Amino acid sequence: MSIFGFHYQLERKAIGLVLGIVLVSSIGGLVEIAPLFTIHQTVEDAKDMRLYTPLELAGRNIYIREGCYACHSQMIRTLRDEVDRYGPYSLAVESKYDHPMLWGSKRTGPDLARIGEKYSDQWQVAHLINPRDVVPVSIMPAYDWLLSTDLRTDDLSAHLKAQRAVGVPYTDEMIANAALDAYGQANPDSPRAEGVTKRYGKATTVRPFDGLPGRLTEMDAMVAYLQVLGRLTDAARKPVAQAGAVQ
Amino acid sequence: MAVEERDNHTGYLTTGHEWNGIKELNTPVPRAVYFFLTIAVAFSIGYWILMPAWPLGVTYTRGLLGIDQRNVVAQSLKEAAADRNVWTAKIQSESYAALLADPKMMAIVREVGRPLFGDNCAACHGRDATGGPGFPNLTTTSFLWGGKPDDIFNTIRVGINSAHKDTHVSQMPAFGRDAMLPRGDVLKAATYVYSLSNPGAKNLDPATVAAGKKIFADNCVACHGDNAKGNPELGAPDLTDRFWIYGGSLDAIDTSVWGGRQGHMPSWEGRLSELDRKILTLYLLDKRTQTP
Numbered sequence: 001m002s003i004f005g006f007h008y009q010l011e012r013k014a015i016g017l018v019l020g021i022v023l024v025s026s027i028g029g030l031v032e033i034a035p036l037f038t039i040h041q042t043v044e045d046a047k048d049m050r051l052y053t054p055l056e057l058a059g060r061n062i063y064i065r066e067g068c069y070a071c072h073s074q075m076i077r078t079l080r081d082e083v084d085r086y087g088p089y090s091l092a093v094e095s096k097y098d099h100p101m102l103w104g105s106k107r108t109g110p111d112l113a114r115i116g117e118k119y120s121d122q123w124q125v126a127h128l129i130n131p132r133d134v135v136p137v138s139i140m141p142a143y144d145w146l147l148s149t150d151l152r153t154d155d156l157s158a159h160l161k162a163q164r165a166v167g168v169p170y171t172d173e174m175i176a177n178a179a180l181d182a183y184g185q186a187n188p189d190s191p192r193a194e195g196v197t198k199r200y201g202k203a204t205t206v207r208p209f210d211g212l213p214g215r216l217t218e219m220d221a222m223v224a225y226l227q228v229l230g231r232l233t234d235a236a237r238k239p240v241a242q243a244g245a246v247q
Numbered sequence: 248m249a250v251e252e253r254d255n256h257t258g259y260l261t262t263g264h265e266w267n268g269i270k271e272l273n274t275p276v277p278r279a280v281y282f283f284l285t286i287a288v289a290f291s292i293g294y295w296i297l298m299p300a301w302p303l304g305v306t307y308t309r310g311l312l313g314i315d316q317r318n319v320v321a322q323s324l325k326e327a328a329a330d331r332n333v334w335t336a337k338i339q340s341e342s343y344a345a346l347l348a349d350p351k352m353m354a355i356v357r358e359v360g361r362p363l364f365g366d367n368c369a370a371c372h373g374r375d376a377t378g379g380p381g382f383p384n385l386t387t388t389s390f391l392w393g394g395k396p397d398d399i400f401n402t403i404r405v406g407i408n409s410a411h412k413d414t415h416v417s418q419m420p421a422f423g424r425d426a427m428l429p430r431g432d433v434l435k436a437a438t439y440v441y442s443l444s445n446p447g448a449k450n451l452d453p454a455t456v457a458a459g460k461k462i463f464a465d466n467c468v469a470c471h472g473d474n475a476k477g478n479p480e481l482g483a484p485d486l487t488d489r490f491w492i493y494g495g496s497l498d499a500i501d502t503s504v505w506g507g508r509q510g511h512m513p514s515w516e517g518r519l520s521e522l523d524r525k526i527l528t529l530y531l532l533d534k535r536t537q538t539p
Binding site for chain 1: 276301302304305306307316317319320323324327366367369370371373374379380381382410510511512513517518
């Protein structure tokens with residue numbers, strides 16, 4: 001057999017065999033991953049897609065720091081039961097500014113892709129302080145120190161800059177005002193609040209997330225982030241709204 | 248290199264390697280392997296033609312079957328809705344009174360309502376809708392914004408102090424913290440309010456209660472009413488009954504008068520269909536008849 005005859009010869013040439021192995025094992029990536037960068041349909045268009053504010057980004061960093069992704073996914077798959085339980089399936093564009101993405105596949109707790117504004121701030125705060133207070137059967141750890149720890153804001157500009165380096169379109173003005181915007185978003189009565197909606201859009205929620213106006217805690221950042229999950233764009237609601245119309 | 252040496256016993260070639268007089272046979276690949284390899288190649292060619300497969304620069308081959316998982320989901324949701332249509336149509340068209348009187352429909356409401364309530368409402372109101380500190384018990388007859396079916400349905404739709412444009416809005420001012428009343432007056436008012444739901448309480452100073460009544464008349468009746476029976480138009484609770492969201496002890500009432508209260512319930516219009524919200528309303532009305 002000739003293909004085995006060719007292999008017979010290849011096995012006797014070390015460099016040739018190594019090159020052959022590299023070539024064959026890269027086929028999967030070349031065919032399945034590389035084209036996603038050029039195919040137009042990979043990432044949907046969403047004109048209303050907005051950026052994470054500095055406070056939400058800080059909350060995202062805390063989410064990563066505390067390892068929330070180990071038990072919570074942020075990805076609703078294109079399956080009927082997932083859509084029934086969690087809402088419209090996730091679109092690629094919704095993770096456009098997620099660096100790194102936090103999709104995950106391990107669900108010890110529920111998926112959080114559409115948790116934004118599903119529950120009140122008070123509930124989120126009470127639940128993070130001690131999950132058993134509101135959900136008696138919960139096995140989630142308590143994160144009560146978030147409320148007593150002041151949020152570090154001096155490095156927020158650097159975080160925004162790092163995000164810009166990987167393609168998130170933060171402007172110089174956003175980077176320069178990162179720390180002030182983080183404060184303003186959690187303090188609606190402060191003079192800083194106005195700048196947040198001006199820079200990040202009217203859809204941005206400005207309120208004292210942790211219930212303690214005047215103080216900027218890690219709880220503010222965490223709840224601000226949780227309340228924006230699935231709400232950066234309305235794109236995902238459109239296809240399912242059509243499907244739901246027949247109900 | 249390759250040494251052509253045939254093994255006399257089997258008739259196969261050897262690899263030409265020899266270890267202490269033992270030679271290795273170069274047995275040909277079994278025919279079954281070629282057979283399955285051919286099937287696998289044929290299957291993949293068929294798959295490439297029928298299913299989305301090949302990248303073509305900025306687009307890709309869609310496949311003759313035109314299968315897209317997003318359409319599959321939309322279709323399965325459509326089919327599920329059609330399957331449920333037997334009873335959903337009835338829930339959508341009939342009145343609350345008729346549905347509540349129909350044991351067959353209420354059995355469905357209980358079955359469908361439980362996971363719906365569990366996925367969306369139980370986080371705050373508890374698995375059995377009995378609430379918790381700061382989150383109202385929904386099995387009682389005391390509803391801040393009205394307990395009639397249409398009231399409950401509307402509250403689920405717009406929420407309380409939510410982002411919905413028609414949201415219920417209410418706020419209990421922080422009489423103590425915002426210095427609207429001196430510290431002593433807060434406690435007097437709280438004592439009077441406590442006495443309303445605890446008419447037999449013996450450890451209360453009648454003078455304090457009387458002073459509290461005066462403070463209540465000056466500051467609280469606008470929302471809670473002259474007789475403190477509350478006002479569902481404003482979401483002001485009845486202070487004379489035994490149902491409390493933030494606690495009915497003197498201490499808890501004092502905390503509420505001092506720091507104010509502003510509950511928040513999200514709007515469910517954008518998240519749950521009208522049908523789902525009607526099922527939830529029926530589910531709650533049913534819960535209430537179970538726990539008077």
